[in-house]
Amino acid sequence: MxxxxxxxxxxxxxxxxxxxxxxxxxxxxxxxxxxxxxxxxxxxxxxxxxxxxxxxxxxxxxxxxxxxxxxxxxNDAPVYRWFNAEWKQLLAIDWAAGSISGGSEVxxxxxxxxxxxxxxxxxxxxxxxxxxxxxxxxxxxxxxxxxxxxxxxxxxxxxxxxxxxxxxxxxxxxxxxxxxxxxRTDLGFEADWLVIDFTLKDGLTARDLGIPECGQYCNPERPTTIVPGGIDNGRICRRWEFMRLPHETREEMLEEKKVWDLLSAWIKPDQGELVRHALYTFRSLVADxxxxxxxxxxxxxxxxxxxxxxxxxxxxxxxxxxxxxxxxxxxxxxxxxxxxxxxxxxxxxxxxxxxxxxxxxxxIICMPDAQKAAERDAAFLSSSAPPPPPFPILTKGLLEKDRDGNVVSPAGQLAPHGAVRYHGKTSRLDRVVLPGFNLFLSGAIKPSELTPAARSLCEAQGIEIVTVADRRLAGDDQIGDTQGQILTFMKERGLDAMLVRPDFYLFGGAAGASRVNAMLMEFDRQAQAHGFHPTRAMAISA
The missing domain is CATH 3.50.50.60 (FAD/NAD(P)-binding domain)
Structure with missing residues (x-):
């Protein structure tokens, strides 16, 4: 200790x-x-x-x-669109859609x-x-x-x-x-990109400029990124990123004339203020x-x-x-x-x-070869290109495991979050249930169905037991799922309960009282291995 x-x-x-x-x-x-x-x-x-x-x-x-x-x-992100050289849409990532956390994806x-x-x-x-x-x-x-x-x-x-x-x-x-x-281990990606930040003149928008609100212009002649840069004291910021091509030197890319040559197709000097430009080498490195x-x-x-x-x-x-x-x-x-x-x-x-x-x-973006870019375009436009991989989850660590030490699904997934109704007030879930180890029950299992050992564990480890119900049916001691985020997540995965860690990842999830009790006993085994003593939640001061 x-x-x-x-x-x-x-x-x-x-x-x-x-x-x-x-x-x-x-x-x-x-x-x-x-x-x-x-x-x-x-x-x-x-x-x-x-x-x-x-x-x-x-x-x-x-x-x-x-x-x-x-x-x-x-501010909420728009749809992230990827275009080829002819401005045909190759890919659209709907960042504006709702997320598992109850708000915009990005x-x-x-x-x-x-x-x-x-x-x-x-x-x-x-x-x-x-x-x-x-x-x-x-x-x-x-x-x-x-x-x-x-x-x-x-x-x-x-x-x-x-x-x-x-x-x-x-x-x-x-x-x-x-x-x-x-x-560090190099995962094999390296490319130089000129990054330019620009503050727009008051009142100007991406629509006024005729540019994508958020996009990748996958033109082999000049792969280009065009995205929002946030808001600085009420002024809209925009970012352009231009890939350095094989025939260009790093020194050339940093010349102000080059910066304005690259920007000239998109924006003019009198339409705002050039904040900065810098050449970055994008790499992929992980510490050993x-x-x-x-x-x-x-x-x-x-x-x-x-x-x-x-x-x-x-x-x-x-x-x-x-x-x-x-x-x-x-x-x-x-x-x-x-x-x-x-x-x-x-x-x-x-x-x-x-x-x-x-x-x-x-x-997909960094493709200056015209023939390869044409093959890429054909694959996307025919819907035969592989989709982007799903966002990663935890695969090791403090997660529910079976007898052979394998992580049991859905352990490692990010738990849902959203607006909830509790004691007559609607609020964010994380204001009602503090970060800690929290056991969410869907209502298909009552707390009384937990074994004495499981209930004792929850009490000893400060695990809060939270019953989530439909917002129209929630009782005074239950949380009403106002957005339907939590119950939908559980239903889609066939869960009656999920044990959520302080960082919002699932230690585990289960269906049926016997599996829920077994999951809690597995938590007890790992908790004892790490010398857990009773604690309720992270005490985060105001």
């Missing part, structure tokens, strides 16, 4: 202060932990990079008490606004100690702590700081990863190791992916949400440190599968 080292400076040290680190600091501080953040630069990076927050991360931010930020910096975000809002939130909280101009230069660890040597980049002075755990959230060129000697004792990698330090699914920042935020509830439980003494060893087995395969899906989409 984790025992606090009395003389450490922090509970957790984080190296880096990008969006994933900011979210992690807020997750942990709102759980009551002292976080020290060390960033080599002087201030928040002010230029846009990521443009997407998907439904899962939008939900996570709300559950973590950051819903006011998520609501203020995002939300577009202006990343600087998102980061500034989180930065302001962090600076209003006493539990986070921000240290700018502080570069980590050495890392060591013992059985009970991590020690980081940091150097003041202005004065050159060095000092040592200690914590119970260290998170390396310091980007693709992670010093933490390099210090630990951790290599995500945990070394008390040190963890997250975000771009752990994985780098092509942007074609808009999942780079989302994947990093999933990392720290997964890690936060486990660190919280271990540092409180409610679980053994072995629980933390489920982080890499859960997150690494999931992130790798997201990268592979992004590569699949990238292979």
């Amino acid at each position: 984790e025992v606090m080292a009395a003389d450490v400076d922090y509970d957790v040290i984080q190296i880096g202060y990008g969006p994933v680190s900011k979210a992690s600091a807020l997750f942990l501080s709102r759980m009551g932990w002292k976080v020290g953040v060390f960033e080599r630069w002087q201030e928040v990076y002010s230029l846009p990079r990521a443009v997407c927050i998907d439904h899962e991360i939008f939900r996570v931010l709300h559950a973590a008490g950051l819903g006011h930020i998520a609501d203020s910096v995002t 939300n577009f975000v202006h990343q600087p606004s998102f980061e500034w809002a989180m930065d302001a939130e962090i600076k209003s909280r006493p539990g986070v100690d921000l240290n700018f101009n502080c570069e980590a230069v050495a890392i060591s660890q013992t059985a009970d702590r991590v020690t980081v040597t940091v150097r003041d980049t202005k004065s050159g002075a060095t000092r040592k700081v200690t914590a119970r755990y260290l998170l390396g959230i310091d980007g693709a060129n992670s010093l933490v990863r390099e210090q630990l000697g951790i290599g 190791k995500w945990q070394d004792g008390r040190i963890f990698l997250a975000g771009d330090a752990a994985h780098v992916m092509p942007p074609f699914m808009g999942q780079g920042m989302c994947a990093g935020l999933r990392d720290v949400w997964n890690l936060a509830w486990k660190l919280d439980r271990v540092m409180k003494g409610d679980a053994d440190a072995s629980l933390l060893e489920t982080y890499e087995p859960e997150r690494a395969p999931h992130a790798t599968d997201v990268i592979k899906a992004s590569i699949f989409l990238g292979s």
